[in-house]
Amino acid sequence: MTRSTSSSSSTSNNRSQLSSDEDDIPLSQTALIKNQSPESSEQTSVKNETDYDSDDVLARQHKKRKLKKIKEEEDNKNAALKNSNKKRKSMKKDELKEDLKGEEEEEEEDEDNEYKWWEGQNDDDDTIKWHSLIHNGVLFPPDYNPLPAHIKLYYDGKPVDLPLDAEEVAGFYAALLETDHGKNPVFQKNFFNDFLQVLKETGGTLNNVEIKDFEKCDFSKIHAFFQLQKDQKKQLSAQERKQLRLEKEKFEEPFKFCELDGRKEQVGNFRVEPPDLFRGRGAHPKTGKLKRRVHAEDIVLNLSKNAPIPPPPEGHRWGEIRHDNTVQWLAMWRENIFNSFKYVRLAANSSLKGQSDYKKFEKARQLKSHIDAIRKDYRKNLKSKVMLERQKAVAIYLIDVFALRAGGEKSEDEADTVGCCSLRYEHVTLKPPNTVIFDFLGKDSIRFYQEVEVDKQVFKNLAIFKRPPKQPGHQLFDRLDPSILNKYLQNYMPGLTAKVFRTYNASKTMQDQLDLIPNKGSVAEKLLKYNAANRTVAILCNHQRTVTKGHALSVERANMKIKELIWQKIRLKKAILQMEPTIFEKEPKYFKEIEDLTKEEEEEIHKKIIEKENDRYRKKFVRENDKKKFENEELLEEKVLTEWLDKVNDLKLQYEKELKGGTIELKPSLNTVEKIKTQIEKLEQRIQISSIQLKDKEENSEVSLGTSKVNYIDPRLSVVFCKKYNVPIEKIFTKALRDKFKWAIESVDEEWRF
Known part of the structure; x- marks a missing residue:
């Protein structure tokens, strides 16, 4: 991809690009072509369909006729001429091999044309993200389907006729009536407040029933109706479910791909999130609030100037059309829960996302050249006479050694999650001589609880930071915030932030753990050790998860499976004795x-x-x-x-x-x-593998390995592990992750190191 160095050359290049693409098939047509392989087309420039058929298909047909003719000639040979024809047959087999070789060379040539940006085909200009961008907009959720006339909300024993908007919101809660969310008082309070607001906006109930008290609301009839629909859906046959899935995929097909600089690339989250009740993770104060429906008027589309504008839903118009090639998003809108922006971006396996991941991990790798100097300085500054310098030193120490996030200020109605810079008096408990207990809610309201030993000077400084008049509620790092910290870190390396430390330490830890794994044992045994290394990183990054409801049953089934295998083995041994x-x-x-x-x-x-x-x-x-x-x-x-x-x-x-x-x-x-x-x-092999898998399942029940593997551990480390230890990459990365990290899979050998 060629990137311009000035706005004038950018405009010129854009015009040139648009001019050269005028004869290409429109995206709205190419997206609907049946059986078109995304894998082949997303990485190559769009070609004229007719030219492709004449050059390629006719040649292949000619080869097929040629091979068929050779076979017919060989089958019709007279037995008496068998010996004399050996040489002729050999020659024709050579021709056949040449034809097949030619086809293989053509396929290899197609692969060579693939856009492999990781081989140096991209340049270093981060300003211009694309030169041409064509897409079909976003997919909106279906309109609300009203409840049957006899299914109603009851208030104080009386049926309530609700406006459709209010009925939809009541249905959101009714669907969750028997869940932990529906029984959560905070969830109930937030839902009811927003429900009353929607009722007010729509003019109140249609039969003049005044709703004031949540406890008098009876959602059971609506809940029962939804449950009946769920049960009916479960009764669908596999063929019916497959048919529905195929129809859905066909409907979504035009939105799944876009055209980026002439290449077909996959779009990630092309669906607009449907209205519902916000749930959140952990003890979130906004759980239960109404996520309002998003309309076309709320959405900003981003595409090329000369690209066709996707039609909005009937009766609506787009909020804004932009042509900003310095950003990667295709569409955006503001959601109402946090008043933040939601973006439609390219899929994880797209070239832009791949380049972004690559740069993130390369940035973390650069840190290894500066980490010694940073550590030397913050250890020296632990005794600085300037309090700000001392606080910066302690903060960097905690971020470096314990992988704490930097943290930031929160508004009153947001979850009380904190990071290093926003730690308060009550989040840190000191136990002499140098033990520190951290106890706070981290990202996504996941509790961070660790009892650790720290450097003695760090312990002394934390004690100083907690001295009176400080008390619970007061900031521990009262002179420091993430912007000050990150600005300081950039003195060592351009673009260095506290977040880079987490990626660096996660990948460095994984590298160290993988170095300890001996290259012996079965694939299952190697995978167990790989997961143990991954688990070390997940614990470092505090990637916890709640034990799933089905975990105990899953373990019970796994144990029974092993017992059955042992019984089968004993039964066979008894048969030998017979x-x-x-x-x-x-x-x-x-x-x-x-x-x-x-x-x-x-x-x-x-x-x-x-x-x-x-x-x-x-x-x-x-x-x-x-x-x-x-x-x-x-x-x-x-x-x-x-x-x-x-x-x-x-x-x-x-x-x-x-x-x-x-x-x-x-x-x-x-x-x-x-x-x-x-x-x-x-x-015996199956018993061993099943036992290893069971051990892995139990050890990972409270740790989320996926987050660290996908977002914090350089994927090239996992690729190196697979190549070095002869473990199939499919055992580590799903198909989606293999597509996402194709750059990593194809760019390193077993000798690569983080």
């Missing part, structure tokens, strides 16, 4: 575990297996009939299900017989000791 009773004397250690399970435990395992098999066949029967019904085919009869369940019953009788000491019946393929032992080895 085949060769004398083998026990030769290998007593091999068979010592056959008595590890009690009869009661085996009965429980049998019961679980039979229940799963019955459930599996019942679901299969429903699934098959749903598919046949969708395709207008004859349904399976009930007798088919009966036959399947009879097989499960036979299995149940067989297990009961085995439990009483009867013969173990294996499938016919397991007819030798060697084959059974091979199967046992496979089971």
Whole structure:
């Protein structure tokens, strides 16, 4: 991408770019072309469809005819001429190989044309983000669908006729009636205040019922109606759900991509957030407040000057149209909860987002060249006679060593979250000689609680910062704020802020942890060690999460799965003894575990297996009939299900017989000791992997590994780990993350270091 150095050259370049793109297919058409691969088109310039077909498709058809002709000629050869034709066949095979090689070279050439900005194709001008930008705007949520006439809010036992806007807001609360949010007094208070405000704006109830007291409101009828709709949706067959999903994807297709400098790139959050009640995380004071509906009049669109303007919804107009190529966003609006801006940006796998991530991690890498000087200075300034210098030194120490965020001032109606510079008297407890207890709400109202040992001079300074007349409610760093701190840090390195320290320390910690991992063991064992390293970083950055409601059940299932595998292994060993009773004397250690399970435990395992098999066949029967019904085919009869369940019953009788000491019946393929032992080895591997995964699940139950892996750890470290330890990248990064971090995957080898 060529970037201009002045506004006049920028205008000239823009005009040139627009002129050269005049013959391109409009985005509104290309976005709807079926079966067009985003992966190939998003990285290459838009080409004329007709030219592509004539040059490429015809050539491929010619090759197919050529290969078909060769095959026909070979098949029709007379047997008597077989030997004489060997040379001719060989020549034609060489031709075929040349054709295939040519196709491979063409594919490689296509890959070479991909926009790989990380290979130096981008320049260093951060001012101009794009030269041409065309998109289809934003996708609005559907209009409100009114409740049936007989479904109403009741107040003090009386039905209430609500204006549609107020009815919609009442429905937001009714949907959450039985949740923790709906039972939260703060949530209820905020909702009710906003609900009354909407009622006032719409002229009050339609049947003159005056609503004043939340406790007299009965939302149960609306809640029951929504619950019925949920249950009906659950009853949809897999085919029906798939059909709905495909229809939704087709409807959203025009909004998913934009054209950036002639390249098709994916848009991230192209949907306008629907109205609802704000929930927030932790003990948020605004939980329950109404997120109002966003209209076209609230939205600013950003695109090229000569780009077609997307049509707004009928009866509406856009708030503003801009042509600002110094920003990356496509649309923006102001939301009402925090009065902040929401932006529509390119997707995580886009070139602009990739460059932004790359620059962020490179900035953190630059810090390693300055960190020694910074640490030397702040340790010296811990004893400075100037209080501001002393506070700056302590703050940088805490940010550097304990990865605290810088923090900032909050308004009264915002969550009481704090960072280093906004710590108050009550957030820090001192225990001589040098132990400090931090206890405060961090970002997203997540509690930060750590008891740590600090440098003795840091401890002394914190004690000074807490001296009378300071008391609870007073600022600990009363002469310091994040702007002062960041301005000071930029004396060491351009663009250095407190946030860069978190990225640097997270990546440096991950590098140090990965260096400790030995290159041995199974993939599962290596992944366990990788997650342990990731967990160290997550704990450093205080990336906590609440244990999920389903965690205990998930652990219980995992334990049962391991028990079943152990039972299968013991069962196979018993079968070996049935085949060769004398083998026990030769290998007593091999068979010592056959008595590890009690009869009661085996009965429980049998019961679980039979229940799963019955459930599996019942679901299969429903699934098959749903598919046949969708395709207008004859349904399976009930007798088919009966036959399947009879097989499960036979299995149940067989297990009961085995439990009483009867013969173990294996499938016919397991007819030798060697084959059974091979199967046992496979089971032992599965037991090991399942045990490792269970340990990982339990250790990560209260720590969020994703946040640190995606946002704070340089993704190149994860790539290096995979390449060095022969771990498939799919085990670390999902498909979405592989797209997002393609630059990292393709730019480093196993020797790269942070």
